[in-house]
Amino acid sequence: MNNDTFWQIIESVHHENDVNQALRTALSPLQTKDIAQFDELYTQNLRKLWHWDNWAFAYVICGCNSEYDFLDFCNWLILQGKNNIELFVKDPEALAEYPHMPYQDNLPAPYCDELDLVAGLLYEDLTGEELPYHNVVNFQPQGKKFKNKPKLLKAQFPKLFEKFWQKK
Numbered sequence: 164m165n166n167d168t169f170w171q172i173i174e175s176v177h178h179e180n181d182v183n184q185a186l187r188t189a190l191s192p193l194q195t196k197d198i199a200q201f202d203e204l205y206t207q208n209l210r211k212l213w214h215w216d217n218w219a220f221a222y223v224i225c226g227c228n229s230e231y232d233f234l235d236f237c238n239w240l241i242l243q244g245k246n247n248i249e250l251f252v253k254d255p256e257a258l259a260e261y262p263h264m265p266y267q268d269n270l271p272a273p274y275c276d277e278l279d280l281v282a283g284l285l286y287e288d289l290t291g292e293e294l295p296y297h298n299v300v301n302f303q304p305q306g307k308k309f310k311n312k313p314k315l316l317k318a319q320f321p322k323l324f325e326k327f328w329q330k331k
Contacts, residue, residue: 164193164196164200164201164204166204169201169204169205170245172186172189172190172201173241173242173244173245174244175189176189176242177242177243177244182242182275183275183276183277183281186278186281186282187284187285190281190282190285191285195286195289195290198282198286198289199286199294201282202282202283202294202297203297205241206279206297206299208241208248209234209237209238209241209279209297209299210299210302212237212240212252213233213237213299213302213304213305214305214306215304215305215307215309216252216255216306216309217237217240217252217255218233218309219309219319219320220255220258220320221233221236221273222309222311222316223316223320223323223324223327223328224273224323224327225270225271225272225273225274225327230300232274233304234279234300235275235276236273236274237299238274238276238277238278238279239265239273239274239275240273241275241278242275242278243261243263247261255320255323256320256321256322256323258323259322259323259325259326259327260322271327279299282294283296313328316328
C-alpha cells in the first residue's frame, strides 16, 4: 500500500451513499498487511488535518464544537480527495463555492462518522487481532487555538462566514 493507492481507494468510494461500507468492500480483497498500511496512512492524513486553523473553518461552516465533530469533519475532508484537501487547507474560502457540500435539514453537514475506524475493524474481523489504535482525538490540535468570536471569524473567513454562519 502506497500513498497513491490510498488516494485511489478514497476516490473510488467518496461518492457512495454508505461510504463506510463502500470502503470496507474496497479494502476486503487486500492482504491484511495492506489493510494495516491503509489504516496507518489514514491516520497520518488525519493528524495532518488535526490543526486549530482547520478547526476554525469547520466551526464557521458547521459549528464543530467537539473533538468528535471535528474528527467527523476531517473524515469528510479526506473523502474529498488529496487535491481538494490541499486546496481547502491552503484556501479554506474555496469551500464557500464547493459544489459537493452536504446538507441535512437545510444546514451544512460535512461529516463522516467512523470512517477512520473502517480499516481497523476489517483487519480485526479478518485476523482476530486489533491494529494499534491511532487515537487522534486525544492529541491537542497543532497550532494556536482559534477564538470563536463571530467578528474575528468573519474577518478571517468572510466568504465562509457569509455563506454558512447564519444557517447554523
